[in-house]
Amino acid sequence: MQGYVRIGIRLLYKVLSQGASSRMEGGRARKLLKSMSIKQGQKYDSPESAREIPAFIEFHNLNVEEIKDPLDSFKSFNEFFYRKLKETARPVDEPGNPSRAVSCADCRMMAFETVSEATRLWIKGREFSVKRLLGETYAHEAPKYDGGALGIFRLAPQDYHRFHSPVDGVVGPMTYIAGEYYTVNPQAIRTQLDVYGDNARKIVPIDSPVFGRVMCVCVGAMMVGSIVTTVKEGESIARGQEFGYFAFGGSTIVILFEKGKLKWDDDLLSNSSSTLETLVRVGMGVGIRPA
DSSP: OOHHHHHHHHHHHHHHHTTOSOHHHHHHHHHHHHHHHHHHHHHHHSGGGGGGHHHHHHHHTOOGGGBSSOGGGOSSHHHHHTOOBOTTSSOOSSTTOTTEEEOSSSEEEEEESSHHHHHHHTOOOTTOOHHHHHHHHHGGGGGGGTTOOEEEEEEOTTSOOEEEOSSSEEEOOOEEEOOBOOOOOHHHHTSSSOHHHHBOEEEEEEEETTTEEEEEEEEOOTTOOOEEEOOOTTOEEOTTOEEEEEOSSOEEEEEEOOTTSOEEOHHHHHHHHTTOOEEEOTTOEEEEOOO
């Protein structure tokens, strides 16, 4: 991360976490983050940015054998950033079992049995609520997720940045909510800022015959150029099937299940209860529909 970006983050959280005695100063910090995110996105869309791909691969020790397209086919760094993988690179756990939910991303995951448990252990934003997270379009559906499971799938810049369906189902009406560009780093999530409810995000409901309506909230973050969905409303989608991607930056997907529809795997719950993220990959089993 470049030095001026680090300074911008520190300024923002210092101002906001202390109640922002100066609203003008807080507003300037937010504008700075937005401006930096836009400029960084433009930079990585340029043909010149493709020269940074080899160094990025080497620094993060990425497995190029699983990348679908030849490295010289990427015309910009962003094209590489949201690269596709070979179809065999991310097999789906228990392919014949629609009651098995799978990871939607290559990421660091937190799993909680309820939203209340998530806010007790991890999400510390004072204004966080499911209603606020879902926005005006889906606020009326928030009560369905009271007592339901919540999963947080946090992607780092070095991760594969396409996201995939955790369940079989049909894509419902999607909605985009404009917002801020705060970092989704755990340090920020555990402050009084409502990062998930403030940041730009796209709500993607998936209506599953097994799990009910599963809400996938794709949250942008600092340096994320855009949130792109690759499915349409009414389209059938299978577990492990791609439904979108993030352009450059870190990002997160928050997934909500209705009460009683999902039980997370015990190892995920154990790690999360100790406030430890678990590394998972697309298609790995993460939970099951209770009998």
